[in-house]
Amino acid sequence: MKVVVMWSPGPREVLEWPVALPEGATLGQAVMASGLPDQLPDFEPDDALLGVWGRKAAWNQPLREGDRVEVYRPLRVDPKVARRERFTKQGARAAGLFSKRRPGGKPGY
Template identity: 40%
Template sequence: MAIENQVIGQSIEVEIAYALNTMQILKKIRVPKGTTLEKAVQLSGIMKQFPEIDLNKNRVGIFSKFSNRTTILEHNDRVEIYRSLLIDPKEARRLRVAIKKT
């Protein structure tokens, strides 16, 4: 009998998260033990659903901490795919200050 949240056989369960302005995607998948972060993202199919995801450009992390694509995942890890900034933070601050002055 399998108990929830336990490693079953030689596989683990992980979550793949990707957020847009209008929605958040969270996919639970089962992968072989020893799977890398990059391979889990590929196996999730999320890059087919969102072709703008490019692991050579998008940063990734586990539980809000930047990670390498070669990181070996552990059971119940949440892999997060981060979007690129739309504007440089310094430029955004300058724009906010300029708007307040007017």
């Protein structure tokens, strides 16, 4: 069975390793077979978040032919906090659905 293990070390940068595994292999076996832990010195298998095709999965989840195994980076900033900071920096008038009105348009359109 062939699967692909993917890792993104930074924005707009993706590394992938095609891996051949026996039938019934798990997510954890695919990550270890890819060689990713050897290439990343600070990789902690116990703390790593994994997924298959964009959905979170456990280390012991069995894989199917053609699955894309994804190893996720931890978030540096909480998305809610980042949005609040952007909003306060932009101001209330520059953000939102109706921030750019047509010249001569009615309020709210």
